[in-house]
Amino acid sequence: MSGKKVTLRDIAEHLGVNTSTVSRALNPKTSKMLTAEQVRRVQQAADELGYVQNTMAYALRKGRSMTIGVIIPDLMNPVFPPILKGIINYLNREGYTSIIAYCENDIELALTEIKRMRGRQVDGFILAGAFRDDASVDYCVENKIPAITVGRSIDKDLVDKIVIDNESGMQQIIEHLLELGHKEIALIAATQNISDGYERYQAYRHLLQEQGIEVKEDLIVFAQAFKHAAGQEATRELLARKVPFTAVIAANDLVALGCIEELENHGLNCPADVSVIGFNNMPYLDQFRVPLTTIEIPRLKMGEKAARLILERLNKPNMPLQHIVLEPKLLERRSTAPCKG
Structure with a gap:
């Protein structure tokens, strides 16, 4: 078939089947109307003959x-x-x-x-x-x-x-930390022009208040991005305030990892000195030296x-x-x- 554009009719004649059968086999939405063997034979023949679907023509029709x-x-x-x-x-x-x-x-x-x-x-x-x-x-x-x-x-x-449901995620985090005996809980929040950052920040405030825990403004730091370096920078700012805390909730996992690294740079161990929780459950968190507690989405x-x-x-x-x-x-x-x- 070299030098000639291969059509559905060419495939059908090659296999000895109807053109409609070839059309159905090559369309993901209609291939289920045929047997797996029929679809396989048509797709194999299409590959061997060099058939390429004219997507522009199909788009014009649709x-x-x-x-x-x-x-x-x-x-x-x-x-x-x-x-x-x-x-x-x-x-x-x-x-x-x-x-x-x-x-x-x-x-x-x-x-x-x-x-x-x-x-x-x-x-x-x-x-x-x-x-x-x-x-x-x-x-x-x-x-x-x-x-x-x-x-x-x-x-x-x-x-x-x-x-x-960011509020549900934050509620699970707060309940987990309270069960562990933490009450001085810091937050490294995300920028407030992003819905995730805003909703998690608001949930942190009212969930602590519901538990009768004072919301200390000095324990809230806003990271400039959802990144490792931003977590480090925010943690440095938090430590510089010299307000005691025993746990940190981070805006996401990358921020949490940056937080742990910066805590260690200041001689603090996670989790012996400070517990840290992330958000999102990005890949391989369970393989880190300190496997990260997090919220899976x-x-x-x-x-x-x-x-x-x-x-x-x-x-x-x-x-x-x-x-x-x-x-x-x-x-x-x-x-x-x-x-x-």
């Missing part, structure tokens, strides 16, 4: 590009690859392609990437890097571009969102639900806004221990 834009805030943060995996796996099964971009936690860069992808006629967006007040979300809404947020959310009720599930939801929004543009909340779970490891006091 009125869609069959692509979804995905914006993540940080390529180096281990939280996001499992979310991306869930998104990509689900979209692939549905015959969609994902285009990935990252915005370095920069609102303007996110908006620029969205406009670039829109120029490539993507059908919708999954936004994992949204801020509470976000121009890129506003742009999608104003231009009637289907979009959802995942992980983070905006304050205004404008788009579908999939989030973690269902990242793969979150990605799959995000992909499913954006396609549902494409197919049902007038459906009510969806607000999906996933439950986190405390994973107790060796970075927390009973309070010596």
Whole structure:
């Protein structure tokens, strides 16, 4: 078949089957109508003959590009690859392609990437890097571009969102530390223009108050980013205040690891002197010298639900806004221990 564009009819004649059978076998949404052996034979023949689907023609027939834009805030943060995996796996099964971009936690860069992808006629967006007040979300809404947020959310009720129950996660953390006898509990909070940072900070305050524990402002430090270095810097600031504490709740796992390192730089041992808890359960935490107690979030599930939801929004543009909340779970490891006091 060299020199000639291979068609579905060519594959059908090669196998001695109907063109409709070949079409169904090569479409992830209809391949289940055939036996596994039929699908295998068609796919093998397509590969041998050099068949390449004309996605542009298919898109014109469907009125869609069959692509979804995905914006993540940080390529180096281990939280996001499992979310991306869930998104990509689900979209692939549905015959969609994902285009990935990252915005370095920069609102303007996110908006620029969205406009670039829109120029490539993507059908919708999954936004994992949204801020509470976000121009890129506003742009999608104003231009009637289907979009959802995942992980983070905006304050205004404008788009579908999939989030973690941050209050539940913080409640599990506080209860765990209280059971260990800790009452002087510090918080390294995230920046407050991100929903996760804001919700965890607010939950920390009112959960301590509910337990009758004074919220000491000197035990609250705001990290400048969800990064290891930011955890170190915040811990240095906390120690410089010379206010006693026996436990630290960190904005995320990277911040927690930076906190532990800085505590050790000051001669403090985790968990003998200070217990530390993270948030997210990034990979390999159980392999560290001090395995980190943390809050696990269902990242793969979150990605799959995000992909499913954006396609549902494409197919049902007038459906009510969806607000999906996933439950986190405390994973107790060796970075927390009973309070010596």
